[in-house]
Amino acid sequence: MYNTLTGEKEVFNSLEPGRVSMYVCGPTTYNYIHLGNARPLVVFDTVRRFLEYLGYEVKYVQNFTDVDDKIIRKSKEENVKPHELAERFIREYYQDADALRVKRANIHPRVSEHMDEIIKFIMGLVEKGIAYEVEGDVYFSVSRFADYGKLSGRSLEDLQAGARVEVDARKDNPADFALWKKVKVGEPSWESPWGYGRPGWHIECSAMSHKYLGATFDIHAGGCDLVFPHHENEIAQSEGLYDAPMARYWLHNGFITVNQEKMSKSLGNFFLVRDILQKFSASVIRFYLLSTHYRSPLDFADDKLESARKGLERLQTSYRLLQEHLDQGNIIVETNQTDIFVEFDKDINGYRKQFLDAMNDDFNTALAIAVLFDFARSINTIISKGRITSKEQQILVSAAKVYIELAGVLGLEIEEAQVEGGSDLVDGLMELVLSIRKEAREKKDYQTSDKIRDTLKNLGLILEDTPQGVRWRRQ
């Protein structure tokens, strides 16, 4: 996997055999999540699923930033208490993340519930002399941490040269950042040795990751805009206090762009997951997010999601056809396997291997998906060969199993969309309509039969005539 810290792909070795500890920076809960927020969720959820597939026991921690300037500002606008606002959007977060099949973390720590740990952490830094208090604020002294800049590849001189931060004369160094902010009127605050106040942005991840994963853990992940300053500062805090490497592998996903520009809240060009779900299913969104390598930028546009929709549908169709083929049970009892099935049987393992090789190479989901397409084509071809022997049926059953298993590593729902068919009423009506159409076709009254097909299509019901009779499905 590619490690931002070294700038190279490295072989992954976990700290403890068979176990992986992983911390992912979660959202600040003051709004619904947008697609840009969803990308790391889906990408790192996939990393987790893959590690679990390989047999690791993954301890996955993802925080909620529920104490923050933006929450306070928005709560004033909406005239609700900050913690109520945060609480509400945590619930909304789960709704979107669950839809995208993002597995819940083992622990979802919140800043508001970890004040003791945070304050103790800061006290430790002050005692070690790498943080200092000024009038109720506490700052981290970057000049006291020799490795400052190692993650983002910049030096303190670089930072000063291009400094856009207004200089605060009370700081020893302009790059020093706040660990603790003195309370302002009307803001939530907690008691501390420096008076009432609240934590700075970066300290929470250092304190909470330490509590749940220890001074050193395996993987720390987040969006690439967090490399600097957020993760750089986390390293300074954690390594400054514990003198041990914070995380061994740092993973960063690329941005979602809109017209090649970063999707962000400040530019206002963001799309909420919730709104996109009006047009596309969560599975399609997930598929789309995984169709590009996680470190590359990914441009958002309706036609690109539409293309993803068609692609995913292709994968789903293969599975559906395979199931139907097996359900039809047109097995003939013979012993001689044809060559093509022998070949296909070998291919199944080949696809699995190719898929895993792709994932093993820095989570190349785009390539892994390509393998699924090859697999799908193979399935489509083999089942078009018609009747099968019982031995051949076994091969198809195992193909179905592997196919679902690999899709599952990506968290893709391949077998969905068919059962949702409907109520007894719909089924009953469809039975009636289809029998009328069947009669019309038998009488070669194609005008009527096509009218039925076209009308149903406009209602979102697709009819497909096959040698075994008509088949219908939604969408």
Next chain:
RNA sequence: GGUGCGGUGGCGAAGAGGCUAACGCUGCGGACUGCAAAUCCGCCAUGCGCCGGUUCAAAUCCGGCCCGCACCUCCA
């Protein structure tokens, strides 16, 4: 100004020294079908931003240039 990422067919996107440059979408031709749909088969980059260099061999390595994006301030 500093730091980093990237430019591959109509679109999206893999590939990172050597088989005909994957895969998906679109388009075109064919098979199947009453016609469709789905599926299958075939076609669509003598070329991978531009110019040089290294090499028997370069999208892939090196140098220069052009263009785009991001970070250096809250953002995933």
